[in-house]
Amino acid sequence: MSQxxxxxxxxxxxxxxxxxxxxFLVEHGIIKGxxxxxxxxxxxxxYSHMGPAIEASGGCAGNTAAGVASFGGTAAFFGKVxxxxxxxxxxxxxxxxxxxxxxxxxxxxxxxxxxxxxxTPDGERSMNTYLGACIELGPEDVEADKAAAAKVTYFxxxxxxxxxxxxxxxxxxxxxxxxxxxxxxxxxDPFCVDRYRSEFLDLMRSKTVDxxxxxxxxxxxxxxxxxxxxxxxxxxxxxxxxxxxxxxxGSVVVSSSETAAVxxxxxxxxxxxxGAGDLYAAGFLFGYTNGRSLTDCARLGSxxxxxxxxxxxxxxxQNLREEAxxxxxx
Amino acid sequence: MSQxxxxxxxxxxxxxxxxxxxxFLVEHGIIKGxxxxxxxxxxxxxYSHMGPAIEASGGCAGNTAAGVASFGGTAAFFGKVxxxxxxxxxxxxxxxxxxxxxxxxxxxxxxxxxxxxxxTPDGERSMNTYLGACIELGPEDVEADKAAAAKVTYFxxxxxxxxxxxxxxxxxxxxxxxxxxxxxxxxxDPFCVDRYRSEFLDLMRSKTVDxxxxxxxxxxxxxxxxxxxxxxxxxxxxxxxxxxxxxxxGSVVVSSSETAAVxxxxxxxxxxxxGAGDLYAAGFLFGYTNGRSLTDCARLGSxxxxxxxxxxxxxxxQNLREEAxxxxxx
Numbered sequence: 106m107s108q109x110x111x112x113x114x115x116x117x118x119x120x121x122x123x124x125x126x127x128x129f130l131v132e133h134g135i136i137k138g139x140x141x142x143x144x145x146x147x148x149x150x151x152y153s154h155m156g157p158a159i160e161a162s163g164g165c166a167g168n169t170a171a172g173v174a175s176f177g178g179t180a181a182f183f184g185k186v187x188x189x190x191x192x193x194x195x196x197x198x199x200x201x202x203x204x205x206x207x208x209x210x211x212x213x214x215x216x217x218x219x220x221x222x223x224x225t226p227d228g229e230r231s232m233n234t235y236l237g238a239c240i241e242l243g244p245e246d247v248e249a250d251k252a253a254a255a256k257v258t259y260f261x262x263x264x265x266x267x268x269x270x271x272x273x274x275x276x277x278x279x280x281x282x283x284x285x286x287x288x289x290x291x292x293x294d295p296f297c298v299d300r301y302r303s304e305f306l307d308l309m310r311s312k313t314v315d316x317x318x319x320x321x322x323x324x325x326x327x328x329x330x331x332x333x334x335x336x337x338x339x340x341x342x343x344x345x346x347x348x349x350x351x352x353x354x355g356s357v358v359v360s361s362s363e364t365a366a367v368x369x370x371x372x373x374x375x376x377x378x379x380g381a382g383d384l385y386a387a388g389f390l391f392g393y394t395n396g397r398s399l400t401d402c403a404r405l406g407s408x409x410x411x412x413x414x415x416x417x418x419x420x421x422x423q424n425l426r427e428e429a430x431x432x433x434x435x
Numbered sequence: 436m437s438q439x440x441x442x443x444x445x446x447x448x449x450x451x452x453x454x455x456x457x458x459f460l461v462e463h464g465i466i467k468g469x470x471x472x473x474x475x476x477x478x479x480x481x482y483s484h485m486g487p488a489i490e491a492s493g494g495c496a497g498n499t500a501a502g503v504a505s506f507g508g509t510a511a512f513f514g515k516v517x518x519x520x521x522x523x524x525x526x527x528x529x530x531x532x533x534x535x536x537x538x539x540x541x542x543x544x545x546x547x548x549x550x551x552x553x554x555t556p557d558g559e560r561s562m563n564t565y566l567g568a569c570i571e572l573g574p575e576d577v578e579a580d581k582a583a584a585a586k587v588t589y590f591x592x593x594x595x596x597x598x599x600x601x602x603x604x605x606x607x608x609x610x611x612x613x614x615x616x617x618x619x620x621x622x623x624d625p626f627c628v629d630r631y632r633s634e635f636l637d638l639m640r641s642k643t644v645d646x647x648x649x650x651x652x653x654x655x656x657x658x659x660x661x662x663x664x665x666x667x668x669x670x671x672x673x674x675x676x677x678x679x680x681x682x683x684x685g686s687v688v689v690s691s692s693e694t695a696a697v698x699x700x701x702x703x704x705x706x707x708x709x710g711a712g713d714l715y716a717a718g719f720l721f722g723y724t725n726g727r728s729l730t731d732c733a734r735l736g737s738x739x740x741x742x743x744x745x746x747x748x749x750x751x752x753q754n755l756r757e758e759a760x761x762x763x764x765x
Contacts, residue, residue, distance in 0.1 A: 123531075124752060157501065157528040159748060160490035171487065190520040190546075198487040201453075216520075417752070418489060422454060 109205070110178040110394035112255035114270075114277060115166025116239040116263055117184030117208075118218040119191045122230075122379065122417055123158040125223045130231055135223065140232045140294045142266060143221075148235040151221050160191075161418040162198035163220060165261045165293060165383045168419045172387025172409055174203040175425035176435075178394065181205040181251045183273070187238040191217035202420075208246050211238040228375035228414060236267055243269035244276045252280035256394040257316070259386065262293035265301040278313050287345075289316035291386060292323035299326055309343040316346045316393075318386045324349050348403065350385050355407060358389075358399045367403035370411035370432075380419025384409035388425070404434055439535070440508040440724035442585035444600075444607060445496025446569040446593055447514030447538075448548040449521045452560075452709065452747055453488040455553045460561055465553065470562045470624045472596060473551075478565040481551050490521075491748040492528035493550060495591045495623060495713045498749045502717025502739055504533040505755040506765075508724065511535040511581045513603070517568040521547035532750075538576050541568040558705035558744065566597055573599035574606045582610035586724040587646070589716065592623035595631040608643050617675075619646035621716060622653035629656055636673065645675040646723075648716045654679050678733065680715050685737060688719075688729045697733035700741035700762075710749025714739035718755070734764055 130137050133151060143151065162171075164184060173180040182199055186192030188210045195217060199206045218237035222230050242264070252258060258281045264270035278288045290308065292298050298305060305327065308314045317340060319327065324336040324347075333351075340347045341359045350356045355368040388405035397405070408429060412421040421428075429435040460467050463481060473481065492501075494514060503510040512529055516522030518540045525547060529536045548567035552560050572594070582588060588611045594600035608618045620638065622628050628635060635657065638644040647670060649657065654666040654677075663681075670677045671689045680686045685698040718735035727735070738759060742751040751758075759765040 152527060155527070155531060157492070157531045157750065158524075160524065162487070194488075194490065197482060197485070201485060201487045417747075420487065422747075 108179065108254035109181045109251060110256050111170065111173045111390045112181045112183070112251050112258045113166035113170035114183040114258065114260040114264065114274060116164050116218055116236060116261070116267070117167055117186045117195050118164035118220045118234060118239070119195055120161050120163035120220050120222050120379065120419060121152070121158045122161065122222045122224060122377070123156045125156065125225060127225055130223060130225065135231050135233060136296070137225070137231050138229050139296050140234055140263065143233045143235050145235060148219065148221065148233065151233055155221055159417065160194070161420065162195050163380065163419045165263060165291060166259060167199055168380045168383035169259060169387045169390070170204045171199060171202040171420045172384045172425060173391050175421070176388065176391040176405070176429060177426040178391040181255060183208050183246055183248065185211060185238045185242040185246065186217045187211045187215065188213065189216050191219065192238070205251070207248065211241050215240065222379055224377045224379070224417070228378050230377060230379040240267040242267060242273055244272040247273050247276045247280070249280045252277045253284035253286070255281065255286060257287045257289055257390055259289045259390060261291050262297045262301065262305060265297070265304060275313065287315040288313060289318065289390070290314045291318040291382065292327060295322040295326040298323050302327060306343065314344060317344045318348050318382070320350045320382055348389050348406065350382055350410070356385065356403050358403050363399060365399040365403055367400060367407055370407050372411050372415050374415060376415055377417045378414050380413045381410045383419060384413040384421065401434065405429060408432055408434060438509065438584035439511045439581065440586050441500065441503045441720045442511045442513070442581050442588045443496035443500035444513040444588065444590040444594065444604065446494050446548055446566060446591070446597070447497055447516045447525050448494035448550045448564060448569070449525055450491050450493035450550050450552050450709065450749060451488045452491065452552045452554060452707070453486045455486065455555060457555050460553060460555065465561050465563060466626070467555070467561050468559050469626050470564055470593065473563045473565050475565060478549065478551065478563065481563055485551055489747065490524070491750065492525050493710065493749045495593060495621060496589060497529055498710045498713035499589060499717045499720070500534045501529060501532040501750045502714045502755060503721050505751070506718065506721040506735070506759060507756040508721040511585060513538050513576055513578065515541060515568045515572040515576065516547045517541040517545065518543065519546050521549065522568070535581070537578065541571050545570065552709055554707045554709065554747070558708050560707060560709040570597040572597060572603055574602040577603050577606045577610070579610045582607045583614035583616070585611065585616060587617045587619055587720055589619045589720060591621050592627050592631065592635060595627070595634060605643065617645045618643065619648065619720070620644045621648040621712065622657060625652040625656040628653050632657060639673040647674045647677045648712070649677065650680045650712055678719050678736065680712055680740070686715065686733050688733050693729060695729045695733055697730060697737055700737050702741050702745050704745060706745055707747045708744050710743045711740045713749060714743040714751065731764065735759060738762055738764060
């Protein structure tokens with residue numbers, strides 16, 4: 106019997122969220138809707154220009170792990186914080202959600218990673234991530250027992266940015282596949298795809314990765330096409346299963362033989378898209394590791410993403426299991 | 436010409452907010468709706484039992500300063516943080532709101548104060564405050580120029596908890612009154628009133644304090660009466676002006692010759708009462724220092740408090756000036 110439904114691996118980041126207008130993004134050279142990597146100096150500069158903010162634990166794969174646990178699934182997480190106050194906060198929040206998190210914190214510098222997230226009036230989030238302690242995640246952080254005990258391992262494409270995380274991923278994937286488990290990834294961001302396109306395609310074609318999560322921009326970037334249909338036909342051949350989100354148009358799940366399209370849930374007010382894709386993956390993977398149909402998996406993903414974008418911050422406050430029961434999905 | 440509308444003095448606290456049910460409060464011996472003072476050990480214990488949280492700069496008087504600035508008023512703040520990450524966050528947030536904040540941070544321990552705030556499904560908040568660096572605020576932190584340059588100085592009754600802050604208050608009040616300014620305070624909390632009743636009454640009767648903010652429980656506690664009318668009659672004689680909030684019943688402002696009652700604004704959904712009283716004071720003091728009638732002051736207070744309680748955290752995200760214009764109050 107599996108000990109975990111999902112093992113997530115990603116950059117362990119504390120989000121610093123504030124609102125701004127579009128002119129602010131232009132003035133400060135921030136690419137809207139993207140994850141902009143920044144060094145310590147630029148991070149400090151942007152913070153000095155940022156309005157009053159709130160802090161919340163984030164990081165894509167961490168958000169997904171928290172989401173799986175909120176659905177009542179069992180989740181574990183690998184990610185590197187430092188031995189500092191924000192590291193304590195990060196550890197508290199993910200453990201308090203019920204996620205197993207035992208990666209050894211870095212003793213000293215660099216500090217725990219932060220992402221300054223600017224939310225514009227349209228709800229779009231533009232991230233400015235200082236990787237900090239995340240650059241030290243490496244194969245020595247792989248807990249073989251958890252990799253073997255998780256039905257699905259899920260990691261973020263962003264892990265190709267720090268230097269040695271990819272070694273941790275390859276090692277985890279070996280443990281997982283040796284135990285007959287599956288491995289999944291998110292393409293993370295169209296610019297991230299642009300940085301690592303051939304490596305991501307190789308992960309899929311070498312069957313290191315079985316299941317791929319992406320949004321429309323990312324899958325188009327992966328295949329360098331402006332046609333969504335073309336991209337969908339191509340990804341169907343490159344992996345066992347792909348779940349592609351399309352914002353208000355819902356999501357499409359494809360395998361070699363199946364296609365399932367699910368609409369987005371109706372929302373009252375779009376507040377902040379931070380974490381939407383991560384929560385979609387949480388709902389999908391919770392459903393997938395609990396034997397639900399692809400359509401139900403996508404519906405659970407849509408529900409979690411829809412709740413996420415109606416509040417500030419990347420992890421919905423609601424208990425997702427109760428919300429799914431209320432929506433008749435569980 | 437005054438440089439500042441309002442100078443606020445208070446404990447500089449970073450809030451750590453999470454939701455819980457009422458049983459949690461009972462189980463952990465937390466007095467519901469109150470500010471429970473905790474030491475470092477109990478703070479760590481409660482944190483280990485707290486669910487996933489978010490962090491936001493708080494502290495009553497700091498929230499009021501931020502609110503005055505959000506209305507477009509000029510505000511300054513005295514309060515003690517430590518030279519640590521949460522201290523950086525506190526300084527950032529209050530300065531980013533446009534508040535002048537130059538209190539020298541403490542070098543080293545104790546760390547910046549935190550308050551673990553548990554929000555129950557009824558929206559009530561129960562605070563568990565570890566005063567940390569706040570215990571070091573003293574008369575050496577009084578900036579005489581700011582005290583003399585602010586139309587109104589506002590401080591929190593909570594400052595009677597740390598050992599030397601009351602000396603800072605008395606010194607500030609001397610500077611303020613010497614410059615022909617006014618001094619105001621909030622009674623903060625019914626249990627705080629219980630701890631310092633005679634001292635608070637002495638502050639009012641000695642005319643150290645001209646204007647008093649309180650809620651219904653606090654003013655009843657001050658005069659040890661169960662009759663709101665009795666308490667109101669008594670406070671009217673003890674200070675120049677008193678503004679008493681009554682939650683959904685609105686607020687009543689009394690001077691020796693005037694009484695103004697204003698209803699609460701209609702809200703869609705009560706989410707979290709954290710900061711409601713602080714924001715009422717912000718609206719009131721912004722109006723008061725800008726020559727508005729007592730009724731208008733109370734209306735501005737109600738607006739700010741009403742916006743505050745419809746979101747998580749103590750400082751509303753909206754620009755209060757724009758909201759007041761939209762409501763026809765400015």
